[in-house]
Every structure is written in structure tokens, then in C-alpha cells.
Amino acid sequence: MYTLERLSSGLPVLTAPSDGVESATVMVFAGAGSRYEEQKNRGISHFLEHMFFKGGDKYLTTKDVSAAIEGVGGDFNAFTGKEYAGYYVKAAAKHLDLSCDVLSDMLLHARFPLEEIEKERGVIMEEERMYQDTPMYRAGWDFEQLLYGDHPLGWDTIGTEEVIRSVKTKDFLRHKEALYTPDNLVLAFAGKVDAAQARSLAERYFTAIAGKKQNKFDAFSVFGSDHVYLRTKKTEQAHLVLGMPGVGALDKDHFAVKLLAIILGGNMSSRMFLNIREAKGLCYYISTEVDSYLDTGSLSTRAGIDQSRLHEAISLIIHEYDECAKGGVTDEELTRAKDYFTGRVTLSLEDTEERAHFYGKQQLLYPKVRDLGQYFKEINAVTKTQVDALAKRLLTHKALRLVVIGQEENKGKLEQLIA
Numbered sequence: 001m002y003t004l005e006r007l008s009s010g011l012p013v014l015t016a017p018s019d020g021v022e023s024a025t026v027m028v029f030a031g032a033g034s035r036y037e038e039q040k041n042r043g044i045s046h047f048l049e050h051m052f053f054k055g056g057d058k059y060l061t062t063k064d065v066s067a068a069i070e071g072v073g074g075d076f077n078a079f080t081g082k083e084y085a086g087y088y089v090k091a092a093a094k095h096l097d098l099s100c101d102v103l104s105d106m107l108l109h110a111r112f113p114l115e116e117i118e119k120e121r122g123v124i125m126e127e128e129r130m131y132q133d134t135p136m137y138r139a140g141w142d143f144e145q146l147l148y149g150d151h152p153l154g155w156d157t158i159g160t161e162e163v164i165r166s167v168k169t170k171d172f173l174r175h176k177e178a179l180y181t182p183d184n185l186v187l188a189f190a191g192k193v194d195a196a197q198a199r200s201l202a203e204r205y206f207t208a209i210a211g212k213k214q215n216k217f218d219a220f221s222v223f224g225s226d227h228v229y230l231r232t233k234k235t236e237q238a239h240l241v242l243g244m245p246g247v248g249a250l251d252k253d254h255f256a257v258k259l260l261a262i263i264l265g266g267n268m269s270s271r272m273f274l275n276i277r278e279a280k281g282l283c284y285y286i287s288t289e290v291d292s293y294l295d296t297g298s299l300s301t302r303a304g305i306d307q308s309r310l311h312e313a314i315s316l317i318i319h320e321y322d323e324c325a326k327g328g329v330t331d332e333e334l335t336r337a338k339d340y341f342t343g344r345v346t347l348s349l350e351d352t353e354e355r356a357h358f359y360g361k362q363q364l365l366y367p368k369v370r371d372l373g374q375y376f377k378e379i380n381a382v383t384k385t386q387v388d389a390l391a392k393r394l395l396t397h398k399a400l401r402l403v404v405i406g407q408e409e410n411k412g413k414l415e416q417l418i419a
Contacts, residue, residue: 032179
């Protein structure tokens with residue numbers, strides 16, 4: 001269960017207590033992901049996330065921030081996605097006051113000094129090179145670019161080197177002022193904490209957050225027209241992502257597509273794993289995943305394949321899509337997928353960080369927040385007929401998009417394989 005209150009500024013304060021734990025997480029969600037960017041500032045959302053850790057009024061440097069949290073055995077981190085960013089501190093519950101002190105100082109009083117910006121430019125460029133050298137991650141970025149085209153959802157969150165090299169203090173301050181406002185933030189507490197304590201801490205540390213949201217993102221409307229992207233690179237494996245448009249997070253089939261992905265390749269008893277890895281020995285990793293944004297989404301299978309068996313693997317993955325589209329799923333598969341899905345959520349919510357994320361993300365992005373009972377009720381309400389109809393609609397050859405990173409050079413052949 002959770003409770004929701006608002007400060008006088010309008011800032012939502014969500015509390016999701018859990019029994020039997022001694023830790024607590026405080027997390028701030030901001031509707032400030034890379035989807036809010038334009039070409040002229042691509043990458044500023046992610047860069048800003050880095051800069052918040054460079055110190056404020058009380059904790060003046062990165063070292064001060066880390067020493068304060070790590071000094072009590074806590075964890076802190078941040079992330080930037082397409083639709084939102086998040087910042088959290090997790091520690092023993094008795095240190096929750098310290099967690100709020102550090103987090104509020106970062107968000108309210110970050111100064112973004114130019115000398116720190118200059119140093120962080122190099123850090124972010126090295127982060128980008130790390131992803132370039134990690135094909136199993138890079139392929140996912142390439143797939144979104146292929147699927148969503150020249151739209152912010154198709155851009156990677158790192159941004160362009162031109163922006164990374166040129167952004168200044170005033171740019172960070174402007175971006176923060178436009179999006180880090182009470183009506184575009186959620187303050188979430190989870191773990192060994194109650195609503196009264198959360199409210200008291202929120203009023204003490206986060207009341208000064210002010211302003212009104214100034215930016216909004218463009219709705220997504222048209223998928224990219226290309227269907228194959230080939231990045232020729234000297235790698236030991238060929239890394240592929242093969243998928244298609246899915247449904248958005250607010251779609252009535254949101255849970256149906258998640259269950260479909262589990263049946264196809266969501267675990268070690270899935271079709272992809274058993275029929276391609278186990279039966280054919282074609283790969284070490286293979287999985288089918290769903291990505292859901294507010295107004296669109298995707299379903300895709302990714303794998304690392306021996307270079308000489310790439311074409312075979314693509315054909316086999318398409319075969320599994322075809323079989324599911326034509327024959328649907330079995331009652332047993334759907335039951336197992338529901339049990340797997342609800343079981344994984346149950347396990348994850350034993351972690352206070354995951355618990356804060358589960359509720360806080362919903363409060364920030366969606367029209368309503370489902371508590372755990374409502375969430376499971378909607379999963380279990382999905383029918384075989386619903387999943388079968390969705391599979392038939394989504395898993396079509398005309399919708400397929402393929403990304404390959406490896407030593408393959410024949411793009412024409414790849415296009416023929418998915419035609």
C-alpha cells in the first residue's frame with residue numbers, strides 16, 4: 001500500500017512503507033528525460049543528472065556527497081531515461097534525515113561550476129565510447145533509432161558530442177528551472193518509514209522547490225521507414241535486435257504485451273530460449289523484451305550469435321514470431337507467464353529502492369497509481385483471446401525491424417530475410 005500527500009507547493013509526497021526491513025529509500029522523480037530535448041540541446045538531460053552530484057551549499061563537492069552517504073554504508077545514484085530522470089539515496093532507516101539532507105542540497109542548490117562542467121565533458125564522452133564498445137547495449141540504441149526515426153524517442157540519451165562539448169552553466173540552470181518544478185516532480189519514500197515521517201522530512205528539506213513546468217514533449221506519431229540497420233564492426237559475436245512496434249504504457253493491451261514477451265523470450269522456459277538456445281545451441285544470451293513509453297512502445301528479441309550462424313538465427317526468431325501469430329499461446333504458457341510476472345514483481349518490491357521506483361514512476365507518469373493488488377488483478381485479468389489477438393496484430397513481417405552489429409556486410413541479404 002501507499003499514501004499520497006502534497007506540500008503547499010503542490011509537490012507530491014508518496015510513501016510506500018514495507019514491513020520487516022531496516023532500510024529506507026528516498027527518491028526524486030522528474031519528468032525531465034531526454035524526450036523533452038531538441039536537436040540544439042540533445043544530451044543536456046543526462047549531462048544535468050551528472051552535474052547534480054557536483055555539490056551544493058552544504059555538500060560542496062562530489063567527495064562531500066559520497067563521503068556523507070557512504071560514511072553510513074548507504075547507496076546513491078541517478079538515472080536518465082527517455083521520459084523521466086530519477087535521483088535516490090538508500091540507507092539504514094535511521095539515516096533517512098541525512099539522505100534527505102544530501103538529496104535536497106543537490107537538487108535545490110547545485111551550482112554547476114564551469115570547471116566541473118569541463119571535467120565532466122570528458123567523463124560523458126568516455127561513457128559514450130563505453131557503449132560504442134559494448135555491442136549488446138549499442139544494438140538496443142540502434143533499434144530505437146531505427147524504429148522511432150529522427151524523433152527524441154529515437155535519440156540516445158547521451159546526446160551529441162557538439163552539445164556535450166559546448167553546454168554551459170546557464171544552459172543547466174535554464175533546463176533545471178523549466179522542468180524541476182513541483183508540478184513535474186514526485187518525492188517518494190519507501191521502506192521503514194511512515195507517512196507522518198515522510199511528510200515531516202519533505203516539509204523540512206523540499207519545501208523550497210518552486211516554479212511551474214515550462215516545457216512539454218512532442219507526441220509520437222510515425223515510425224521510421226527503414227527496416228534494417230547494419231553496423232559493421234569487428235566483434236567475436238554478431239549482436240542482433242529483431243522486433244517491431246508494440247503498444248504504449250497507457251494502452252489497454254499493456255499487460256498483455258508484457259505477458260506475450262515473457263512467453264516468447266522472457267525467461268529460461270520461454271520459446272526463444274528453449275527452441276533457439278537449448279535446442280540449436282545458437283547463442284549464449286537471447287531474450288524478448290518490451291519497452292513502453294506513454295504513447296508508443298516496442299517488442300523485440302535480442303541475442304548474441306556466432307557470426308557464421310547469424311542468418312539462421314534471424315530465420316529461427318522470425319519462425320517463433322510466426323508460430324505465435326498463427327497459433328497463439330497455450331493456456332499453460334499464459335498461466336506460467338502470469339505467475340512469473342507477479343512473482344518477479346513481488347521479489348523486486350522487497351528492495352526499498354525498487355519499491356520507491358514502482359510507485360513513484362506511476363505517480364509521475366500515469367493517470368492513476370496501481371497498488372500491488374490492483375496491479376496483479378490487471379495482470380491476471382488478461383485472457384488468452386486477448387494475447388492471441390495481440391500476437392496476430394503485432395507479429396507481422398511488414399512490421400519487423402532488424403539491427404545487427406558484427407562482421408556481416410550484406411545488408412541486402414538481411415532485408416530479404418525479414419521480408
